[in-house]
Amino acid sequence: MKTFLYQTNEEITAVARLLQEGQVVAIPTETVYGLAANALDEQAVRKIFAAKNRPADNPLIVHIAKREELTSLVKEIPPMARALADAFWPGPLTMVLPRSAVVPDVVTAGGDTVAVRMPSHPVARAIIEACGLPLAAPSANRSGSPSPTTAAHVMADMEGIIPAVFDGGECQVGLESTVVSLVGDKPRLLRPGGITPEQLERVVGEMDIDPSITANVHLDKVSSPGMKYKHYAPKAQVTLLHGSCQSFVDFMNHHAEPDSVALCFDEEASLINKQVLRIGHEHDHDEIAHNLFALLREADKQNVTRIYAHCPSRQGVGLAVYNRLIRAAAFDERELEA
Ligand code: AMP
Ligand code: MG
Numbered sequence: 320m321k322t323f324l325y326q327t328n329e330e331i332t333a334v335a336r337l338l339q340e341g342q343v344v345a346i347p348t349e350t351v352y353g354l355a356a357n358a359l360d361e362q363a364v365r366k367i368f369a370a371k372n373r374p375a376d377n378p379l380i381v382h383i384a385k386r387e388e389l390t391s392l393v394k395e396i397p398p399m400a401r402a403l404a405d406a407f408w409p410g411p412l413t414m415v416l417p418r419s420a421v422v423p424d425v426v427t428a429g430g431d432t433v434a435v436r437m438p439s440h441p442v443a444r445a446i447i448e449a450c451g452l453p454l455a456a457p458s459a460n461r462s463g464s465p466s467p468t469t470a471a472h473v474m475a476d477m478e479g480i481i482p483a484v485f486d487g488g489e490c491q492v493g494l495e496s497t498v499v500s501l502v503g504d505k506p507r508l509l510r511p512g513g514i515t516p517e518q519l520e521r522v523v524g525e526m527d528i529d530p531s532i533t534a535n536v537h538l539d540k541v542s543s544p545g546m547k548y549k550h551y552a553p554k555a556q557v558t559l560l561h562g563s564c565q566s567f568v569d570f571m572n573h574h575a576e577p578d579s580v581a582l583c584f585d586e587e588a589s590l591i592n593k594q595v596l597r598i599g600h601e602h603d604h605d606e607i608a609h610n611l612f613a614l615l616r617e618a619d620k621q622n623v624t625r626i627y628a629h630c631p632s633r634q635g636v637g638l639a640v641y642n643r644l645i646r647a648a649a650f651d652e653r654e655l656e657a
Contacts, residue, residue, distance in 0.1 A: 321483040335449035345459040347487025351466040353456030378428040379455040384447035409439035411513035415500040465612040493609035511639035550646040553615040557648040562655030579625035604636035
């Protein structure tokens with residue numbers, strides 16, 4: 320796989336040319352690395368599904384660099400979409416809107432809506448502008464594994480499968496975008512991410528929260544199909560634990576399986592007598608989000624078989640961390656006794 324590393328205009332142009340030719344390239348964004356292809360080219364988009372081994376009923380997010388580009392992708396732009404774009408674009412917010420005819424079925428999984436985002440990462444923006452195309456770009460991992468937050472993670476999953484990756488360093492947010500649907504009467508949160516429900520509600524008022532965010536919803540027709548799969552999972556078996564630091568430390572020291580590893584807050588690390596992966600300070604949800612996927616991949620590298628993860632509070636970005644962790648744990652979660 321070719322690696323673009325220097326972020327020069329020549330490299331941006333070279334990647335843009337690959338995309339114009341219908342190739343798939345991994346690019347950095349502020350959320351996670353994306354596996355990008357021309358969203359208007361059905362054959363190119365099919366290569367994304369093949370590279371990821373992604374089920375065809377899981378639609379893709381289309382990435383744009385300028386507000387005008389939204390107009391041709393959707394039937395209409397409701398006032399709430401304008402307000403959200405004013406508040407959060409460019410940034411980690413995806414909006415689901417009624418799609419126009421230019422968007423191929425393969426992008427929307429045959430549905431009549433399209434998900435659109437304007438990333439803030441300078442390299443992502445420069446590439447979209449240089450190729451002059453909207454880019455379909457799901458996370459650049461093999462389907463089911465933790466999303467990549469460095470170019471090395473992309474290489475681990477995609478070596479020999481895609482022609483190139485653009486190395487833009489570590490992704491700042493570290494979790495996928497917040498997805499909000501503006502199709503029904505009321506805005507609906509489909510996936511939590513770096514933009515929190517509280518931030519959204521300040522702009523759109525009260526929102527519906529899709530039940531699949533915090534529960535195991537295995538329906539055929541969930542509103543955000545990506546959420547129905549086991550997801551983000553390392554090879555190790557993960558159990559998610561809720562409770563105080565004291566109860567987590569006690570559990571790890573007295574009840575956890577001998578070779579298990581604690582995915583714990585920095586404050587707990589020195590108190591635990593087993594191997595630890597430090598996820599960040601207990602109340603720093605941005606730091607925890609930034610570290611989560613990299614640590615799940617680190618556990619795989621170390622051939623860890625059992626992880627006990629201490630869940631942060633579900634406030635703010637913590638909701639997005641919880642949403643990823645329960646899927647990484649295949650919904651194995653427990654309350655610790657106080
Ligand atoms: P990924 O790009 O891998 O982070 O996943 C994209 C997420 O956006 C998945 O959860 C999809 O189900 C969701 N998504 C994409 N398009 C739509 C759409 N038209 N309606 C609802 N959810 C969507
Ligand atoms: Mg993904």
